[in-house]
Amino acid sequence: MITQKTKYALKSLMVMADEMARDGTALRIEEIAERSGAPKRFLEHILLDLKRAGFIGSRRGRKGGYELIKNPRRISIAMILRLIDGPMAPLPCLSRKAYQRCEDCKDEETCRVRAVFGGFYSAYILMIESLTLADLMEDSQPLERFSLSEVAAGE
Amino acid sequence: MITQKTKYALKSLMVMADEMARDGTALRIEEIAERSGAPKRFLEHILLDLKRAGFIGSRRGRKGGYELIKNPRRISIAMILRLIDGPMAPLPCLSRKAYQRCEDCKDEETCRVRAVFGGFYSAYILMIESLTLADLMEDSQPLERFSLSEVAAGE
DNA sequence: AAAAACTTGATTAACATGGTCGATTCTAGC
DNA sequence: GCTAGAATCGACCATGTTAATCAAGTTTTT
Known part of the structure; x- marks a missing residue:
C-alpha cells in the first residue's frame, strides 16, 4: 500500500505541474489543497518535504505560494515514494x-x-x-x- | 514491505514441505520454530491461520504436530500474502x-x-x-x- | 492418569499513519 | 513602517498495526 500522504504528494505535484505548463504563477497552499483533495493543514507538511527535497519552490507573504521548479520529466515516481513513504x-x-x-x-x-x-x-x-x-x-x-x-x- | 509474520509463514511452509518430501512425519511446533527462526509463541498463531485456510493439518497430543497437506505446486505466494498480510x-x-x-x-x-x-x-x-x-x-x-x-x- | 502438544483469547509495547493546532516568521503593498 | 496574507515550524493526538507474550484451556497418545 502506498500511503495517503504519498498520494497527496503526487496529486499536488500534478496540480503544480499543470499550472506551470499554463502560465507559471505560484499557487497558494489552499488552492493546491482544493484541487488535489488533500486537507490543507496536512498538506503543509507534504509541501515542506517536497520543498526541502528541491522539487518545488516557495514564496512567503502576499502573492506567495508554491511552484514546481523541476522539469516533470526529471521527477520519477520512485523519488517521491522514497521521499514520503521511505x-x-x-x-x-x-x-x-x-x-x-x-x-x-x-x-x-x-x-x-x-x-x-x-x-x-x-x-x-x-x-x-x-x-x-x-x-x-x-x-x-x-x-x-x-x-x-x-x-x-x-x- | 511484507510483514515479518508473512516471512515466518513462508519459511514455516518451506520447512514442512521439506519434511513432507523426505518422509512425512508431523513436526512439533517447537521444531518448526527452530528451523524457521520464528518465535514459538508467535508461530502458534501463524500455524493456526495456515491450518484454518487448509494448507496444513495438525494432530494433537503425543506424536502430534503440523504437516503440509497441500501440494506445494498448488500453493501460490499470493495466497499466503493475502492470508497473512491482507x-x-x-x-x-x-x-x-x-x-x-x-x-x-x-x-x-x-x-x-x-x-x-x-x-x-x-x-x-x-x-x-x-x-x-x-x-x-x-x-x-x-x-x-x-x-x-x-x-x-x-x- | 499424565504428559505432550495444539487451541484460544487476552494483553502488551512500540511504532506508523493521518491528521490538527498554535505560534512564528517572512513579504508585498499601502 | 504597519499590516494583512502567506508560508513555516514544532508539538500534539487518536487510531490502528505489528510483533510478540502469557495464561488457561482442550485433545490425544502412551
Missing part, C-alpha cells in the same frame, strides 16, 4: 539505502525468500524509476513501454 | 477483495495515480499468483520464466 524494498535486507539484516535469517546468500522477492523488487524498481511525473500526467498507459511476457520454461 | 493492492481503490473508494478522488475512471499504479499492480499480480511454494524451494531464479523487456516507444 524505503520501498519488500524486505529490509533488500534495501540499499536502509539495509538491515533479518534477525531470523541464517544465511542471506541462500535465503530463498530473499531471492524471490529480490526478483520482484528489481522488476518493480526498473519500472518505477523510469516513470516520471510527466508520464503521470499524460493520458496514455505509461507502462505500455514495458512488456511483461511469460516465457514457457519447457516444463 | 490485501496486496497499492491503493484501496484497486483491490478486488477489499475495495474502498478514495475519499480524495474526484473521478476514479480518470484518476491518473490509479491508472499508473494499476499498471504496476497487474504486472505484480501476474507474477506473484503464478509463483508457488515449490518455486520458492528450488534453487533456480524463479522469475526467469518472466522476461521484462523495455520497448523503446519511438520517441
Whole structure:
C-alpha cells in the first residue's frame, strides 16, 4: 500500500505541474489543497518535504505560494515514494539505502525468500524509476513501454 | 514491505514441505520454530491461520504436530500474502477483495495515480499468483520464466 | 492418569499513519 | 513602517498495526 500522504504528494505535484505548463504563477497552499483533495493543514507538511527535497519552490507573504521548479520529466515516481513513504524494498535486507539484516535469517546468500522477492523488487524498481511525473500526467498507459511476457520454461 | 509474520509463514511452509518430501512425519511446533527462526509463541498463531485456510493439518497430543497437506505446486505466494498480510493492492481503490473508494478522488475512471499504479499492480499480480511454494524451494531464479523487456516507444 | 502438544483469547509495547493546532516568521503593498 | 496574507515550524493526538507474550484451556497418545 502506498500511503495517503504519498498520494497527496503526487496529486499536488500534478496540480503544480499543470499550472506551470499554463502560465507559471505560484499557487497558494489552499488552492493546491482544493484541487488535489488533500486537507490543507496536512498538506503543509507534504509541501515542506517536497520543498526541502528541491522539487518545488516557495514564496512567503502576499502573492506567495508554491511552484514546481523541476522539469516533470526529471521527477520519477520512485523519488517521491522514497521521499514520503521511505524505503520501498519488500524486505529490509533488500534495501540499499536502509539495509538491515533479518534477525531470523541464517544465511542471506541462500535465503530463498530473499531471492524471490529480490526478483520482484528489481522488476518493480526498473519500472518505477523510469516513470516520471510527466508520464503521470499524460493520458496514455505509461507502462505500455514495458512488456511483461511469460516465457514457457519447457516444463 | 511484507510483514515479518508473512516471512515466518513462508519459511514455516518451506520447512514442512521439506519434511513432507523426505518422509512425512508431523513436526512439533517447537521444531518448526527452530528451523524457521520464528518465535514459538508467535508461530502458534501463524500455524493456526495456515491450518484454518487448509494448507496444513495438525494432530494433537503425543506424536502430534503440523504437516503440509497441500501440494506445494498448488500453493501460490499470493495466497499466503493475502492470508497473512491482507490485501496486496497499492491503493484501496484497486483491490478486488477489499475495495474502498478514495475519499480524495474526484473521478476514479480518470484518476491518473490509479491508472499508473494499476499498471504496476497487474504486472505484480501476474507474477506473484503464478509463483508457488515449490518455486520458492528450488534453487533456480524463479522469475526467469518472466522476461521484462523495455520497448523503446519511438520517441 | 499424565504428559505432550495444539487451541484460544487476552494483553502488551512500540511504532506508523493521518491528521490538527498554535505560534512564528517572512513579504508585498499601502 | 504597519499590516494583512502567506508560508513555516514544532508539538500534539487518536487510531490502528505489528510483533510478540502469557495464561488457561482442550485433545490425544502412551
